[in-house]
Structures are given as structure tokens and as C-alpha cells.
Amino acid sequence: MSISYLNGEYQPLSEARISPLDRGFLFGDGIYEVIPYYNGKSVGLMPHIERMINGLAAIEIKCTKTADEWKALLDDLVARNSDLAANLGVYVHISRGTDVKRYHAYPENVEPTVFAFTFPIKDPEPVDRAKVTQYSMISTEDLRWQRCHIKSTALLGNVIHFQEGYSSGNDEALLYNADGELTEGSSCNAFIVKDGVVITPIQDNQILPGITRRIILDSLRADGSLKVEERVVTMDEVRNADELWITSSSKEIAPVTQLDGKPVGNGEVGEVWEKAFQIYTDTKYDF
Incomplete structure (x- = not known):
């Protein structure tokens, strides 16, 4: 019990x-x-x-x-x-x-x-592009409150956005602000990959300071084999990204291969995801 x-x-x-x-x-x-x-x-x-x-x-x-x-x-x-x-x-x-x-x-x-x-909770996902669980998402304007950096128990805004994704047959909802800039998922942080560079929105009041996000950034920077950027990410960049990931304590680093019914990149789990997930997996217990 x-x-x-x-x-x-x-x-x-x-x-x-x-x-x-x-x-x-x-x-x-x-x-x-x-x-x-x-x-x-x-x-x-x-x-x-x-x-x-x-x-x-x-x-x-x-x-x-x-x-x-x-x-x-x-x-x-x-x-x-x-x-x-x-x-x-x-x-x-x-x-x-x-x-x-x-x-x-x-x-x-x-x-x-x-x-x-x-x-x-389930076992960690395998570091294997052919076997990892793939996610699909919709995108929608972020209508939550403006203090998303506080991990409040008042999650109705997140729940409504998550339900949008769930009701449409997807796994999650990817959110953007009124300026068309990526914020995060309804229950996760978000990363894109373009030309081998790992990119995620800057930490401000629009996104949760995710612990998995922090571990990924710290471990990738310590490893040094992948370039990492924290900056404003537009939704045009998201839609033209080679890879899209969502991250959280329960999902770790989850590859998204479909957004709004269209493939992300070539529609397959990317090589950069596999490399980043291996680095994360090798170091996650150090934090």
C-alpha cells in the first residue's frame, strides 16, 4: 500500500x-x-x-x-x-x-x-532512435498567466492547453506568445535543433525553470560536442526545425516527430536527439 x-x-x-x-x-x-x-x-x-x-x-x-x-x-x-x-x-x-x-x-x-x-513511473526510454517513443503535438497561443516561472499548483491554464492537444489526438500542446515566439509545452519545456545546434527559449517569466532543461543544458555544455543556444525562438523557426524535443522529469528528453499534423524535419527521430540523450543519460544522476 x-x-x-x-x-x-x-x-x-x-x-x-x-x-x-x-x-x-x-x-x-x-x-x-x-x-x-x-x-x-x-x-x-x-x-x-x-x-x-x-x-x-x-x-x-x-x-x-x-x-x-x-x-x-x-x-x-x-x-x-x-x-x-x-x-x-x-x-x-x-x-x-x-x-x-x-x-x-x-x-x-x-x-x-x-x-x-x-x-x-516507467523505465527510462532507450537511447535508440528506432525504439524511443515519438510524440505528436499541436501548437496554440499561450493563454496562461504571466508568472509561469513559479511552479504553482494552480494549473488550470496548463490543463486546458494539455486538453487541447489530447482532444485532437495528440500527446501535448506547444505554446507560443502573442509575438509568435515559442514559450514551452503545457507540461514541459521545449527545444529545437537546427543545423546541429540545440536551441531553447531563454529563461524568463513565460516558462518554468525546468530541472530536466537545466540538466540538459549543463550536461551538453560540459560535454562540449554540441553547440547550445538560449535565445528567443520564433514559431517560424520551430516549423522549419530539423528536430523538436519536449523535456520534463517524467518525459526526460522526448522527440516530437509531428507538429500540427506535419512532420518535424524528415519526420524521424534525429541524430542530435540520440547524442544529447546519451549525454544526459550518462550524467543525470550527478545532479
Whole structure:
């Protein structure tokens, strides 16, 4: 049975309960993270925790746990659930807490609600162009809020965009701003490849500071065999790219071979994807 953590207590996930007056329930007033563990080894655990702490500070939720305390808690939760599966994702969610009334302003003297649970995740994809899962996407204007750099639990905008892709028989939705510039996917970051160069939008308020994105950029730059650029990417560039990737903790680096019903590049998984994914795979546990 899956064991969860809620406000200092470990208990079966089916027994975990919060108040309907919790601000996470009423307003989506909270921060979350999803962290993969493969055979007990985490990928990007401390960067995930760092991003979570930064997000809590950005929305003024006062949570006193240190990075090391978070690490100990999450490692312990994974150990308690090791019988579920070899590979586990950890979802951790901190809301502002439970007040005695529904009121928009931040309440005072309220303890945050801290909740975490694990769930099985699939094995990593093979570093093999012929065997990796290929993705298809639609493109649509990004209509979410303007603080996408905060990993908020208020994900309705993302959910609506994801549903656009899902309802049209695709795997995801690729988003662009009012100026026709690539932002990200509804639940992932995005990269293109052109003439062997790996390119991704700059980190600003329009995109989430993805941990997988960060690991990819750091590992490719350290390796040095592929040129990397962070800059504005237009949708014209996306539509004329040789390769398109989406990245997240659950997808790692996923090749997209179809966009809006048309092939990306030659419609096959690219050689640069395979090289980049090998570099990422060789180094992902170092973060």
C-alpha cells in the first residue's frame, strides 16, 4: 500500500485528508514538485528542492524546512514505498494552509500544509532512435498567466492547453506568445535543433525553470560536442526545425516527430536527439 506524508505523519495514501478550507483546495495557493527516482537514485533532487524553496519564497509561504531536511524526508518516503515499484515519482505539495474563512488575502499565523506521495513511473526510454517513443503535438497561443516561472499548483491554464492537444489526438500542446515566439509545452519545456545546434527559449517569466532543461543544458555544455543556444525562438523557426524535443522529469528528453499534423524535419527521430540523450543519460544522476 502506498504510504504518504502529511503534516509530519506517514499514513496510507487512501487515509490522507485535508480541510476543504485549505487554501490549496480553495485557491490553488501552493507550490509543487515532481521528482523521479530510478532504483532508489534521484534525478536532480537538490535542484528540485531549490526550485521549490524559491517558489515558496516567491509567493510568501513560510516553510522552515531546510534543503537537507527536505532531502531526508523525500528519501525516507521513497524508502518506505520501495515495494511499490523499482522506479518511483515523488509528488510534493505545499499549500499556504487552512484558515477559518475563505478570504483572498494571505492569512497570518497559519501553518503550511505539507503533503507528499509516491507513484510508479516507467523505465527510462532507450537511447535508440528506432525504439524511443515519438510524440505528436499541436501548437496554440499561450493563454496562461504571466508568472509561469513559479511552479504553482494552480494549473488550470496548463490543463486546458494539455486538453487541447489530447482532444485532437495528440500527446501535448506547444505554446507560443502573442509575438509568435515559442514559450514551452503545457507540461514541459521545449527545444529545437537546427543545423546541429540545440536551441531553447531563454529563461524568463513565460516558462518554468525546468530541472530536466537545466540538466540538459549543463550536461551538453560540459560535454562540449554540441553547440547550445538560449535565445528567443520564433514559431517560424520551430516549423522549419530539423528536430523538436519536449523535456520534463517524467518525459526526460522526448522527440516530437509531428507538429500540427506535419512532420518535424524528415519526420524521424534525429541524430542530435540520440547524442544529447546519451549525454544526459550518462550524467543525470550527478545532479
